[in-house]
Amino acid sequence: MTYAAVVLDNDGVLTELPNRETMWRAAERTFQRFDLSAPSGEQVRALVAGNVEAIRSLCQEHRIDASTFCYEAAAAAVREQKRELRDGLRTLYDDTSTLWNLDAPLGLVSDNQHETIRFILRFFGIEERFDAVYGNPYTPEGLHRMKPDPHYLDEALDDLGTRDALYVGDSAVDVEAAANAGVDSALVVRDDDAPDCEPTHRIESLGELSALV
Template identity: 40%
Template sequence: MTYDALLFDVDGVLLDRHADHPTVYRRAVAATFDEFGVSPAEADIGAFVAGATADEMERRCADHDVAFEAFWRRREANASALQREMMDRGERVLYDDCDVLRELAADHDMGIVSSNQHATVVYMLQRFDLANLFDAVYGREPTVEGFRLTKPETHYVDRAIDELGATDALYVGDSACDVTAAHRAGLDSAFVRRAHREGYPLPEEPTYEIRSLSDLSDLPSVGSDSP
């Protein structure tokens, strides 16, 4: 069996994580509170960073009498603008092994499924001249519901697979939710254990574990010599 499509996460897979991840994104949250005339406590800001849940974020907004949906849309816009600026300043760049993507695209349909904002993902692909390699691109929509549907939910994975018309696909990610989302969607998974994932536990086994995107070409169901 040869995969007819390859799907990729973005952050930590294609795009290098910021050295101050995730604390750098507190700036976008603080800026959003400021737009709504709120001077938040550190705990309020922290509720919107790393491991945040929609319910907890909604409670924090309610504490300040701020409409959550309106706040969220501004938070998404500010976070996306911050990330675009980081890319432009060279603070976030592609991993060197992304060179293999052009080789892989010659033999496979390819897609992106990221829990980052869709606007951020599209900008990243344009900024680094990758847009022509991917036929299906999904980041999260800038709504609360869009956030709720991110991985490990399969909503965006399913949409990408449908758009590609794929029957056997491999999802490449760097987190437990990537592996879970892939398996829930009936896909095989490849977990990329980069330096920031040393010692990172996985609650379920991925189909493959690799150290670099270059290793994908060596997998029997991905390489160009696959039967």
């Protein structure tokens, strides 16, 4: 089985996952920006996870515009992730170098903020390898389109001009998003903690994609 194009997730696939403390710090600074002192752990987790209903409820309770709150949350997350990358606390996986050997166009679709994704590609000098790039805008509307919603995966496939594609992710939600878009999936399992799902393919390294393209 071969595919005409490959679309990849970012966090956990191309780059190491953001540090938990990094995202937690960004969320806490957002709460501070709106003078919301001592947020509960549940509220911080909801913001980090992009739980749009919990965010709307919080904003209604404190009479904060949800779009403004999300804008500030996104800006804080982008700043913290850029700092993390510049400080060398997070980097590309070694096997991303094999992507240049694939004879297929590549796309990138992530739930991370679009600005962060673009920064990562420029920072590591790999932007030219991708023909379609979509991060998820951290807005109330954008959060509703987080995976497993296939919206941005569909957009990338339209840009690539084919539905004969493989979506590569590291989580069950990636596998579900691929199914919702009507394409096959490859689950990257880099350790023993594999998610409970049924992808089309299971791989341990991006180097294994050469056998599928």
